[in-house]
Amino acid sequence: xxxxxxxxxxxxxxxxxxxxxxxxxxxxxxxxxxxxxxxxxxxxxxxxxxxxxxxxxxxxxxxxxxxxxxxxxxxxxxxxxxxxxxxxxxxxxxxxxxxxxxxxxxxxxxxxxxxxxxxxxxxxxxxxxxxxxxxxxxxxxxxxxxxxxxxxxxxxxxxxxxxxxxxxxxxxxxxxxxxxxxxxxxxxxxxxxxxxxxxxxxxxxxxxxxxxxxxxxxxxxxxxxxxxxxxxxxxxxxxxxxxxxxxxxxxxxxxxxxxxxxxxxxxxxxxxxxxxxxxxxxxxxxxxxxxxxxxxxxxxxxxxxxxxxxxxxxxxxxxxxxxxxxxxxxxxxxxxxxxxxxxxxxxxxxxxxxxxxxxxxxxxxxxxxxxxxxxxxxxxxxxxxxxxxxxxxxxxxxxxxxxxxxxxxxxxxxxxxxxxxxxxxxxxxxxxxxxxxxxxxxxxxxxxxxxxxxxxxxxxxxxxxxxxxxxxxxxxxxxxxxxxxxxxxxxxxxxxxxxxxxxxxxxxxxxxxxxxxxxxxx
Amino acid sequence: xxxxxxxxxxxxxxxxxxxxxxxxxxxxxxxxxxxxxxxxxxxxxxxxxxxxxxxxxxxxxxxxxxxxxxxxxxxxxxxxxxxxxxxxxxxxxxxxxxxxxxxxxxxxxxxxxxxxxxxxxxxxxxxxxxxxxxxxxxxxxxxxxxxxxxxxxxxxxxxxxxxxxxxxxxxxxxxxxxxxxxxxxxxxxxxxxx
Numbered sequence: 001x002x003x004x005x006x007x008x009x010x011x012x013x014x015x016x017x018x019x020x021x022x023x024x025x026x027x028x029x030x031x032x033x034x035x036x037x038x039x040x041x042x043x044x045x046x047x048x049x050x051x052x053x054x055x056x057x058x059x060x061x062x063x064x065x066x067x068x069x070x071x072x073x074x075x076x077x078x079x080x081x082x083x084x085x086x087x088x089x090x091x092x093x094x095x096x097x098x099x100x101x102x103x104x105x106x107x108x109x110x111x112x113x114x115x116x117x118x119x120x121x122x123x124x125x126x127x128x129x130x131x132x133x134x135x136x137x138x139x140x141x142x143x144x145x146x147x148x149x150x151x152x153x154x155x156x157x158x159x160x161x162x163x164x165x166x167x168x169x170x171x172x173x174x175x176x177x178x179x180x181x182x183x184x185x186x187x188x189x190x191x192x193x194x195x196x197x198x199x200x201x202x203x204x205x206x207x208x209x210x211x212x213x214x215x216x217x218x219x220x221x222x223x224x225x226x227x228x229x230x231x232x233x234x235x236x237x238x239x240x241x242x243x244x245x246x247x248x249x250x251x252x253x254x255x256x257x258x259x260x261x262x263x264x265x266x267x268x269x270x271x272x273x274x275x276x277x278x279x280x281x282x283x284x285x286x287x288x289x290x291x292x293x294x295x296x297x298x299x300x301x302x303x304x305x306x307x308x309x310x311x312x313x314x315x316x317x318x319x320x321x322x323x324x325x326x327x328x329x330x331x332x333x334x335x336x337x338x339x340x341x342x343x344x345x346x347x348x349x350x351x352x353x354x355x356x357x358x359x360x361x362x363x364x365x366x367x368x369x370x371x372x373x374x375x376x377x378x379x380x381x382x383x384x385x386x387x388x389x390x391x392x393x394x395x396x397x398x399x400x401x402x403x404x405x406x407x408x409x410x411x412x413x414x415x416x417x418x419x420x421x422x423x424x425x426x427x428x429x430x431x432x433x434x435x436x437x438x439x440x441x442x443x444x445x446x447x448x449x450x451x452x453x454x455x456x457x458x459x460x461x462x463x464x465x466x467x468x469x470x471x472x473x474x475x476x477x478x479x480x481x482x483x484x485x486x487x488x489x490x491x492x493x494x495x496x497x498x499x500x501x502x503x504x505x506x507x508x509x510x511x512x513x514x515x516x517x518x519x520x521x522x
Numbered sequence: 523x524x525x526x527x528x529x530x531x532x533x534x535x536x537x538x539x540x541x542x543x544x545x546x547x548x549x550x551x552x553x554x555x556x557x558x559x560x561x562x563x564x565x566x567x568x569x570x571x572x573x574x575x576x577x578x579x580x581x582x583x584x585x586x587x588x589x590x591x592x593x594x595x596x597x598x599x600x601x602x603x604x605x606x607x608x609x610x611x612x613x614x615x616x617x618x619x620x621x622x623x624x625x626x627x628x629x630x631x632x633x634x635x636x637x638x639x640x641x642x643x644x645x646x647x648x649x650x651x652x653x654x655x656x657x658x659x660x661x662x663x664x665x666x667x668x669x670x671x672x673x674x675x676x677x678x679x680x681x682x683x684x685x686x687x688x689x690x691x692x693x694x695x696x697x698x699x700x701x702x703x704x705x706x707x708x709x710x711x712x713x714x715x716x
Contacts, residue, residue, distance in 0.1 A: 091543060243553070246551065248548045250548070
C-alpha cells in the first residue's frame with residue numbers, strides 16, 4: 001500500500017497546489033482558509049456550541065418536529081440561529097476533511113504524528129455522528145431516513161433483543177426516550193470533543209486553536225449573513241405512513257445515504273468498516289521504509305552552550321534541557337537532549353543553534369555550510385547573481401519554474417542557519433532570496449516564523465548585523481506560486497543591481513565566527 | 523491585483539463558497555421517485571411455549587424438601603414452531619417457518635417486511651399458524667393436559683392464537699404505507715392506516 005499512498009499523496013499535493021496559490025493571492029497566506037482548515041474547524045465547534053445551547057432551550061423531546069418548527073417560526077432569532085447552527089455544522093465537516101487531506105498530502109500522518117492523525121479521525125467521526133443525531137432530533141422526513149438507515153446498521157449487531165428498525169414502522173408513536181437518547185448523544189458526544197482536541201494538539205508546542213481574529217470575525221459574520229439571507233426551512237414532518245417523494249438532504253452529513261438505501265445493510269456496514277480501517281491504517285501505509293526514515297536530531301554536547309534556544313524553537317517539544325554530566329567544569333550547567341520519539345527530523349533546531357551543535361545528521365549548521373561551500377564551488381555565483389534558497393517541500397520541489405537563478409534546495413527553509421546566507425554573500429553572490437512556505441503551510445509548523453525572526457528580529461541564531469540586509473530577501477510562497485517567486489527574484493535582482501558590487505572574499509570562514517569558547521582545563 | 527479588485531474577488535469567492543455550502547446543505551434528493559405504495563408487515567409476537575411435564579410419584583415427592591414439592595414438574599420449554607404465509611395481490615411473498623428469535627428460538631418472533639406495490643387496491647392474505655406435525659399431534663398436548671408450569675401458563679396467555687389469518691383488500695394512494703400488524707389486545711392481525 002505504501003507506493004499507492006505515496007502516489008495518492010503526490011496527486012493530492014498537485015490538486016492543492018493551484019488551490020493554495022489562488023487562495024493565497026486572494027486572502028493572503030495568513031488568512032488562507034485552506035491553511036487554516038484546522039483552526040476554522042475548532043472555531044466552528046465553538047459556534048455550534050453557542051448556537052446549540054440556544055436551540056436546546058426551546059427543543060422538546062415530546063414534540064420534536066413541532067418544537068423545531070416553533071423555533072423556526074416563532075422564537076426570537078430562532079430561524080437564524082438554526083441556520084447558523086446548520087451551516088456551521090456543514091462547514092465543520094468540510095474544514096475537518098480538508099485538514100485531514102492536507103495532512104495526508106504532506107505525509108504528516110506517521111511516526112509521532114500518529115496520535116494527531118487518529119485523534120483527528122475520531123474528531124471527524126464525532127462531527128459526523130453529532131450531525132446524524134442532530135438531524136434525527138428534528139424528526140422530519142430527512143431525519144427519519146437517517147434514523148432508519150442507522151437502525152438498519154444497528155440491527156446487524158447481535159446485541160439488541162428486538163430489531164431497532166421496528167421502532168419506525170408506525171405501530172406506535174415514536175417514544176420520547178428515543179429523542180431523549182438522541183439528544184443525549186447529540187450533546188454528550190461533542191463534549192468528548194474537548195478531550196479529543198486536547199489529544200490532537202498535545203504533541204505540538206504552541207498549538208494554534210483558533211484562526212487569526214480577522215478571519216474568525218469575518219468568517220462568523222459571513223456565516224451569519226448566509227443564515228440570514230438563506231434561512232433554513234422545515235421539511236415535512238416524519239411519517240411512518242407516507243413515503244417522502246423529495247427529501248432535503250444535507251450532503252455534508254448524508255452523502256452516503258442514496259447509495260446506502262439501495263444496498264443491503266451489510267454492504268453499508270462493510271463499506272463503513274473498510275473506510276474506517278483504511279483511514280486508521282494510513283499511518284502504517286505512509287511510514288517510510290526503515291532505511292529511508294529521516295534520522296532524529298542529535299545534540300553535540302561538546303558544542304552545546306546550554307542556551308535553550310533549540311528547546312524553545314522546537315515545534316514538537318522534542319528537545320529538553322537536562323543537567324550536563326560530561327565535563328561540566330566551566331561549561332553551562334544545562335545541555336540539550338533530543339527525545340527521538342518526539343522528533344520529526346524537521347531540522348528547525350539546526351537553524352536555532354548559533355554554535356551549530358544540534359540538528360539531524362547531515363543537516364546541522366556545519367553540514368549546511370559544507371553543502372553551501374560545495375554549491376558555490378559548483379555554481380560560482382557572481383556579484384550580479386541572486387542565489388535562491390528554497391524549501392524542497394514547497395516551491396523548491398520544481399527548480400525549473402524559478403528561471404535560471406542558481407537554486408540551493410533545503411529540506412525546510414526554517415532549518416536554514418543564517419550563516420549559510422552570510423557565507424553565500426561572502427562567497428560572491430550579489431543577493432540571497434529565501435523562498436519559504438507560508439507559515440500555516442509549513443510541513444514543520446513554525447519554520448518560516450522562526451526564519452523571519454532570525455533574519456529580521458534578532459532571534460537566535462540571528463543573521464549578523466554585518467550582513468547587508470538589502471541583499472537578503474525572504475518570501476513566503478506556496479508550491480503553486482512560481483509567478484510570485486519569479487517576481488520576488490526579479491525584485492531582488494533589481495535591488496542588488498542598484499547596489500555597489502560586492503567583492504567576494506578569497507577564503508571566507510564563517511564557521512570561525514561561531515566557534516564556542518575553548519574548554520578550560522580543569 | 524489591486525486592493526479593491528482583490529477585495530471584490532475575495533467577497534465574490536467567499537459568497538460563492540457559502541452559497542454552495544447552503545445549496546449542498548439543502549439538496550433535493552428524490553427519495554421515492556416512483557408513485558408506488560408500500561404494504562408493511564411488522565409485529566412482535568410470542569409463540570406458544572411447549573414444556574415436557576410430568577406428575578411426580580408419591581415416593582419422589584416424599585424425597586423432596588417440603589417447600590420444593592410440586593404437583594407438576596416441567597422441564598424448560600421451547601417455543602412452538604409457526605408457519606407464516608404472506609400473499610399480496612395474488613403473489614406469495616413469504617411461505618416459511620417463523621422461528622422465535624434468540625439462540626434457542628425461545629424469544630418472541632419478529633417480523634419486518636415491506637412490499638412495494640402500485641397505488642390502488644390489493645388483496646393481502648396473511649396466515650400465521652402452528653406448524654403441527656403431520657400426524658396432527660403436537661408437543662403441547664401433554665402440557666395442556668397437565669396444566670404446565672406457572673411460567674408456561676403465563677406465557678401461553680400472552681401467546682398468539684394457534685392460527686391467525688387476515689384476508690383483506692387494502693387501497694393505497696401513491697406513496698402511502700399501510701401496516702399489517704398484530705394487535706395483542708384483540709389477539710388478531712390488523713391493518714393500520716395513518
